[in-house]
Amino acid sequence: MRRRAGEASAQRLPGFAGLALLAALLVTVEVVIAQSTAAERHTLMSTAITVDLALGFPLLAYLLLVRRGRFGLLVLVPFLLVGALVARLVAPQPDNPVMNFLELALPALELGVIAVGIWKLRRLLAAYRLARPTQPYPFDAFRLSVERVFGRSGVARAGTMEAAFLAFGLGGWRRIRPEEGYEAFPTHRRAGYVHLVGIVAGLVAVETVGVHLVVSLWSPVTAWVLTGLALYSLLWILGDLNAVRLSPHRLDQGTLHLRVGFRWAADVPLDRMSVLRLWAEGDVADSKE
Numbered sequence: 009m010r011r012r013a014g015e016a017s018a019q020r021l022p023g024f025a026g027l028a029l030l031a032a033l034l035v036t037v038e039v040v041i042a043q044s045t046a047a048e049r050h051t052l053m054s055t056a057i058t059v060d061l062a063l064g065f066p067l068l069a070y071l072l073l074v075r076r077g078r079f080g081l082l083v084l085v086p087f088l089l090v091g092a093l094v095a096r097l098v099a100p101q102p103d104n105p106v107m108n109f110l111e112l113a114l115p116a117l118e119l120g121v122i123a124v125g126i127w128k129l130r131r132l133l134a135a136y137r138l139a140r141p142t143q144p145y146p147f148d149a150f151r152l153s154v155e156r157v158f159g160r161s162g163v164a165r166a167g168t169m170e171a172a173f174l175a176f177g178l179g180g181w182r183r184i185r186p187e188e189g190y191e192a193f194p195t196h197r198r199a200g201y202v203h204l205v206g207i208v209a210g211l212v213a214v215e216t217v218g219v220h221l222v223v224s225l226w227s228p229v230t231a232w233v234l235t236g237l238a239l240y241s242l243l244w245i246l247g248d249l250n251a252v253r254l255s256p257h258r259l260d261q262g263t264l265h266l267r268v269g270f271r272w273a274a275d276v277p278l279d280r281m282s283v284l285r286l287w288a289e290g291d292v293a294d295s296k297e
Contacts, residue, residue, distance in 0.1 A: 027072045034064050035094060042098050054101035061098060062110060065091030080159070085121050089114065132157045144258050144265050147172055147251070148273075172270055173247035180250030194256040205249040212242050 038057050065087040073079045092110045096102045135153035143149040151168050158164035195201075216238040224231035251269035258265040264281070266274040 024073075027068055030068050030072075031065060034060070034068070035098070038098050042100050051101050051104055054099040055104040055106050057099045058092075058095040058102075058104055058106045058110075061095035062088065062091040062106065065094070082121070082124065085117065088117070128157055144260070145255055145267065147255065147270060169270060172251070173244050175247070176250040176254070177243040177245075177247030180247065180254055182254075193259070194253070201252055202249065205245060209242055209245055212238060212245070216242075 038061055041053070042057055066084040069079075069084055069087040070081075073083060074081060092107075092114060095110075096107060099107070132153055135156045136149055139149040139152045139156075140146065143152065150172065154164050154168045158167075216235055219238070220231045220235045223234060248269050248271075255267040255269060257267060262278055264276045264278060266272075266276065
């Protein structure tokens with residue numbers, strides 16, 4: 009299963025790489041045209057540049073992502089917004105008829121996307137309530153709910169991980185509560201993972217303060233951007249810690265559930281095992297001898 013997921017991710021990379029390359033080529037061509045004297049004199053040339061960029065970005069996304077079944081049509085909306093923004097920056101005369109139409113149409117399109125998002129969120133909550141009793145871990149139920157509502161696209165998987173890390177980083181500080189039907193085996197204390205994360209988090213905090221003070225002498229805006237990215241990375245680290253802490257190995261009547269946070273998972277049926285042994289602290293030293 010892990011190998012198939014890796015192969016699927018590798019197959020998506022050429023699509024993203026090709027999209028980025030063609031988008032950069034399109035912007036370069038339009039910038040060269042916009043800097044010509046003809047484009048500065050004629051409003052029609054600015055209109056053509058706006059059409060090329062506003063429609064070129066979503067067209068490339070459709071050909072390289074949507075048409076190949078990797079993403080849904082909803083992914084075209086951000087590409088349209090980015091294309092319109094780039095067109096306003098590149099076109100010599102941004103106040104052209106096409107740009108005026110886009111400025112009127114984009115807010116309505118954004119409202120439509122928000123309405124679809126609210127509808128999807130309600131479906132997601134309903135799917136989670138149905139999946140949670142059948143899954144040993146909350147994250148498994150959430151991932152299954154996302155797959156049922158949004159499919160197995162790359163955006164859905166990335167959004168699942170992003171939301172899970174943020175949720176566990178901000179709200180995953182509760183104690184482990186035993187659940188009926190499962191025997192839990194926490195491993196983060198014995199492995200010293202809490203101390204390791206504490207050291208890494210301390211180093212990130214010290215480095216962030218130093219980088220902010222140095223970069224702020226050159227550009228305060230850049231310094232705050234880097235600080236925000238560092239704090240977001242720290243939130244990811246804390247989210248991973250809570251994911252490991254709140255996802256112990258579990259044993260039920262028929263399956264051994266093994267988890268290392270969000271990074272690794274395995275569900276092994278007991279009837280497929282020949283030996284199941286709990287290791288004591290002296291077993292590692294005895295095995296070395």
